[in-house]
């Protein structure tokens with residue numbers, strides 16, 4: 001971890017570097033997420049096409065705004081944000097989204113898994129920045145409020161009247177897509 005020449009007042013260069021390192025991972029994650037959401041927007045088929053197709057664009061816009069906020073916070077901390085696709089792919093610890101053309105319920109099942117992973121990592125990043133930089137922490141908490149609501153929009157399609165999710169217990173996107181389809 002190389003240290004910035006300057007960071008925001010009151011933080012040590014080490015704290016600035018650490019907050020920026022945590023944020024770079026969130027930048028990669030949310031850049032991946034908005035591209036994945038567009039991929040689903042283009043590839044969803046079958047009944048309920050239009051509902052899912054149209055639900056996703058506002059989520060894309062909101063996630064892109066979060067990405068911009070994260071990148072600019074990294075720069076504010078005195079570190080250069082990395083926004084290129086090659087660097088993202090090299091740094092990421094997850095695989096590309098698993099589905100191509102598929103039905104609405106299958107994409108929703110898979111997207112439940114996607115949001116679960118992104119939100120768990122985002123919440124961990126928020127916790128990890130609590131002691132280092134409360135401004136970064138506050139920004140991440142703000143993102144979580146919207147990400148968790150978007151996750152609920154997805155999950156409401158997978159929930160029965162008893163409150164159970166069809167994707168409960170699934171650990172991969174393909175499993176979740178299969179479980180969601182079976183429950184129809």
Ligand SMILES: [Fe+2]
Pocket residue numbers: 041
């Ligand atoms: Fe579109």
